[in-house]
Amino acid sequence: MNPYYKIKQYVTKAEQESRPLELTETVKLLTCVKEISNEKELIHKIICLVTLISDEEEQVGSLTQRESQIFNLIGCGFTSEDIAGMLTISKSTVGTHRKNIIKKLNLNGSGRLKSVAYKRTQEIIAKSKN
Numbered sequence: 001m002n003p004y005y006k007i008k009q010y011v012t013k014a015e016q017e018s019r020p021l022e023l024t025e026t027v028k029l030l031t032c033v034k035e036i037s038n039e040k041e042l043i044h045k046i047i048c049l050v051t052l053i054s055d056e057e058e059q060v061g062s063l064t065q066r067e068s069q070i071f072n073l074i075g076c077g078f079t080s081e082d083i084a085g086m087l088t089i090s091k092s093t094v095g096t097h098r099k100n101i102i103k104k105l106n107l108n109g110s111g112r113l114k115s116v117a118y119k120r121t122q123e124i125i126a127k128s129k130n
Helices: 003-016 023-036 040-054 065-075 080-087 091-104 110-129
Strands: none
Touching: 003 023, 023 040, 040 065, 040 110, 065 080, 065 091, 065 110, 080 091, 091 110
């Protein structure tokens, strides 16, 4: 189905029912926008954030709440600099958290951290679309 039509369909339905979009509708709408956008990576990050913020996910393994938060942001594709700015902490603090996450999850380096975090966020997004 045409992404423009899908967007119109979600918005029109919500308007007719005089209600805001539900989380699943919002994620579906953003997914349609991603299909037609030149900024696919940005839209992907927004979808991740919307999903993770709206979905009260439990902590990841033995990670603290802050480490879980950073783990999820890494999974959305944000850099340490991006994360530092969003959480108003220093980039070196993000680096320390990354090292602790790698150690606690018994991962082999930051590449594996990114891979595992990305996989988890994709699973969360997939659940929210249902």
